[in-house]
Amino acid sequence: MKQKLGWRYRLAVIMVILIFLAWPAGAGQAAHPFVQGYVEGYLKEITLPPAGGEGEAAITVETYGGEIYRLKLSLQAVLAIDQRPAKPADFKPGMEVYARIVNRQATYVEGYSTMVASYLPPGGRVQRGVIIDIEGENLIIKDYAGERRNYYISPATVIMRQGKLITPGLLYPGDRVKLYFDELYSDVVGRMEVEGNSVLVSGLYRGKLASVDTSAENLVLREVYIWRNGRWQSHAGIMQIPYVPEIVPFAGGQKLAENRMPYYRGRDVYIITKNVLGRERAVNVIFKNQYESVFNDKIADINWYADKLELGDKNNFTLHEGSVVIKDGRLQDKMILGSGDDVLIIADGRGLSRLANIIYVYNQSLNNTKNGQYYILAGRLDQVTEYRLWLKDYFVLGGNQWESFRGSRELFFDHDTAFYDGENRILLSADQFIAGDYAVDEESERVKKEGLKDWYAYLYVDGERVVAALLQPKMDSLLVQRVTTGTVHKVVQDELAGWTVEMRDGADFSPARGQWMPRTAFLRVNLEKALLIKEDKLITPEELKTGDRLYMVRDDFFGKVIVVK
Template sequence: MYYLEINRAKTLKGLCLFLTAFIIITTSILNIYAEQPISYGNYPVLRGTTNPQEIQEDNKITDAGKDLRQMVLSSRLKAFKVQNNKIYPSRQLTNLDTIIALTALSGNDKDITNTDNLQETYKAKAIEQGFITEEELNKKENEKFFENKTTMRQLNNYFSKIMNKEIKYTSPTNKIATRLDLANMIYENKQDLLNKEDISIYSGQVISKSQIVEDGKNKSLITVKLDKNIVIKKDSQDTKRNTNNKNNSNTAEKPEYSENQVDKIVDDNSYDSTVVSYLNIVSQKDVPILTPSGFTTDVNNIWEQSQINIYTKNNNIIYVEQFTVPTSEVVGVFESIMKEDKQLLSNDSSEKGDKSADNTTNIIKIKDYNNKAHLYKLHPDVKILQVNGEIGDNISVEKPVDKDQLSYGQDVSLTVRNGVVTSIKGYVPVEEELNSYVPPESQLSSGIVLDVNDSSITLTNNKTYSISSDTLIMKNGEITDYRQIKDGDRLKFFFDDIYSNIPSKIEIEGSQRQADRIIKAKVGPYSIASKSITLKDTKELQNGQWVDTKEDAKAYENVKIRGDIYANSAKVNNKLKNYNNQEIYAVLAKNQGIPTIEQGKIRLGDSLKFDSSITNIDYSQNTLQIDGNLVKFDDSTIIIKDGNIVKSGNLEKNINSNIETNLLKTAQIIVQTGASLNIDKSENYPYKIYRGTLRDVFDYSVLLGNDIENGRKVNHYFMWQGGVWNRLSEGKTTPRINFTEQTQVYDFDNNKALTIDEIRQKQYALNAFGIRPDYFNRQVYIVTKDDVAVSINFIKAQGYVQVNSQNLIVAKGVGEYTSSDNNNNNGNNNNNNSNNNANNNNNNQKKESIKPVLIKNIYEYNSNTNRLQPVAPITTTDTATQQIKKTPVRKLINVQKAVVIYNGKAIMKTSPDTLKDKNLTIIFKQNRDKKITDNIEELDAIVVIAE
């Protein structure tokens, strides 16, 4: 105690010194850590450009459609100029256009100063580049050489000269070349052309996206798995540093970067030559992204698992190009993994010796089960898994292994993406009693469809699941295929393997998101307690027209609200009393049979209406073009596509679109129909309908011939696919259509089903001298699915050579129709006891017959415009009130003798309920006199395709 009293001053002084030293040291440590660069793994980093908006504006193209990638690159390389955001891909090239474009591509335009006389200026360039000699140009037949159109043969010849190599093309040699043809050539040979501009390309797959904070700013980090390795050498780093320090020195050594060199690598790897298979993109909305819809800087438009090309100059990103690449599965027996042999694989190896997936020590050799050898390139970061089980097992256990653990003769499954193997599964059979049990369908996922194709399904949360031929797809308890999955459908995914991205089963859920009715009404009383609303003065959208529903007024009282109601872009579910008597658009669905409002939009002010097809969609600006008008949309816009409530990402161009906006042209509701019959997708439509004559029959096929009119052959037959009739001629392309034992054959005129064997008896008709079978040269409708005949329907020639609204319609089935005459007859039968027996017999006959099917939302085919058009409603005027009333057109379909095709199978004498709520494509008999039942036209169906 005495010691502390005597040394108090010294003690306090020492304590202060200790605290001061502690604070200094702590601050230094924190500063050291604060100065550390953010770590992005051992991957190089690429960043955006200073003015991405300029790149977006300079390369904004609105008329390229699915060819946007090629046209943007062509404009970037100055082959074509963008004028008023248009580049005109289908414009034919003159020789002058071609020479101007190729001169710019070759870099020989830098000395051109005279632009007043283009022909004289580019005459010298054409001769200089070897396109034509001066002697040939002076010949009389070449007086209009520069005005003449360029053929594909000429274009290929000229393009080969500037590339110093022969270029292959597939178009006919005498076809007139277009801008798109040249753009395709440029895109196929972009690597050589971009090298001249010192532009590098990195290609790869997006692995992940995340948010980071750098320099106090929120940024996006995108990790890309590259198709080719990046080689970073210490020599190159040192040389580049020295070059930067000697900017003014003429003796500075040029840095020897490999072809795919980048400038940044973390310190751990900076002292050695490094090969990396990944890179990072850091963006603060400064990376222009080219999507199928145009440019944007929103990285949300880059999807995980999508393929991207990254165009860079001076190690800054010019723009990123996003697209999808399908994957395939290859199975066989493992042979070896070896170094590349140029005699085995002919690849374009880098002149600068960069290590890549194309020239590194990674080629796998397998043999298929026909003992044929195959060679595949491996991705430098290929994933190899050992699977305890056999190929095709639903239950298996996987673990990562090294390539040395693959054994000769082992069964393997390769995942091939963009020509490169990205993963290998090696199968190891195990004893049955040693297998561990994993419950089938033990993992469950779900979501709403954004996009679907034959190999994958993308959901609105941007998750993508692969599908294979083994994936079981169910709808309404029945097996179907991926074509029955529509945009906006809710799906459940079941997995047998928790590590797999391929579901074993997919269930398409019920109609909760299907629009039962689309209405326009006025807001009435609203109950907060019951979350219900009464709608007044309702009109229903039918075939693009608002139809009065005053007789059903009670059906719109106290309707439950299940979704969101918007006014402008704000949700107003609890404020609906403030919008009394305002007009509202609402989508009604049936949940367990009870109508509910799934989405609503209150329109403030008057409306504009557009009824056409969308020509362009710009997701970066949330705008679309229709009838030359720029229309805005947002998350509050109601969007219906083929009866499903969908998101804006599901909007589609070139199909029937009905849009209503406010006066500011902000879309309130968008209704699209006919997506399955989009001309752009017609090749993917599974069904084809042929109309022609039967020329010959073989064991498992029939030969189709030209059509017949009034008993005489004409010089063409017809084929329907995806909403369009095509007129074709008999010849080398005459279809020989395969059939199976399940193909339904029916004689419409004689109301008689025929067996396949009966048809085979008519075979070799053309070889029989003087004798023609009954069905030879009969008019026939043949329906195929995936090019195999589902039904063959004979019918007497009907006298019309055109196919049009007289024999094909597309509609929606309502259900069985009971004639008012039948109801009256039944009542009379109960009262007339004297005719009891006769009436009973009559009733029995009626029970055996199939009643007609009522259809609505009818579209007729217009042969002048080659498209389906909605049938306009019947307009009447009340003479007393002068109110205009629109009544939708409905028709009856007699299916007594029709072949109905449902789920790819042909059925006869089906119940009308089978066609209820189905989308129907109907071929019917052409009659000169209309058949009327209860003031409704009745058609005799020949074939009905139900989807």
């Protein structure tokens, strides 16, 4: 009996094993990810804890079968897309993913872009930051975490400001930009949007802190002075200035918490403001720690490792995190400073120990960055054909002074080029310019009979393309002309002289000294026959605004070529 039961028992066990082995694998329930050691399917989301906050990183995946699993993301987790290293921000909901699981944590996550390896929809990757510099195709920005990043622009890069296409030459250091990339691992910018212009400085003030209202974000100063035309001038007995919410005060080169400002009542403070909806707001607050001193000279050397700056007169200064740099009337990163810059430094300290609190850079040029190709040329119009012209024995404004060249220079123009007949004070189309007698064959009978001569021109060019031209029958004496920069104080229509601009905080370039010489008085310049250009377009004098920065070639009182910066 035992033998019979044993035989039947063994036969039953064998049959059960055979049935189990023959059972289709898909007929049973799929193994749990924690059992099989991985999960794959579609990404729902990757969540990260707030910076400095509590919480854990996690990944949520919907399997191909429809189950949803939320896994803790290991601190040492390796992330990849198409077998290339990636960051959490590179993963998009809906992307197919594979996650390896160890001890109930995802230790390796790989995503698949499905169509083409490393493919993103156009503009699928985004980076925000502030422009530091542009040199050639190289774009340097500082992201909002304070890191410097290098990218590249190409002729195909689309650049937009306020919904309008612009060229790279119209970008400024300090502009806040949003960069869109068409490929995940590419550093070539596909599209760029200027989110906000670099901060235009509307005022530099010094006064004693009377009170602070941190809830209303207001400062009250007494005995207020304003920086005008190279010196402090009395401005107001008392002044209230609201400040931006993100304000970071400094004292002695050190950051202060906003709520510590009330403890500095009675102390001298420097305030840099910008215009917000017609009202000034403080963007920088620097408390004077010891004694103020002001220096004007060229930068001889900068040691970035030690944050030291030396002027030509051998005075040395320490740069600190709160040092304010103003150039082109805009707040700039201190990295734009360079040897040879003409600067004014408002320092704080005593003896040989001085902090550079405010650095005002006088240097300006037609080009905002090293990438610019704008020039001003002057010369005789030798020949004009369809969309081409030649200047003979011409001059180029290089290094803020005229340089002469023999021979001819070929340039190109188009229907977007603006021509201004300064003698008759009329605008011309490209066709009218071509048809006009602005460049003539002085040996022809008609020309001799009518006494026609070649005209002269000031040309504002971008590379080899003429952006705008000022035409006049006679050549000016370029030796007496000056290159001047300044800020529009007001624009008036004088009864006798016509449209005239009054400028403050100006500087003239001195060819003899090779440096910018600050002006200590207001300057008036006539605009009636001037070529007035803003963002590659001709504008009228009434379009100038108070606070606009100007770069100009002038013949004493008369402006010739004026560019709004």
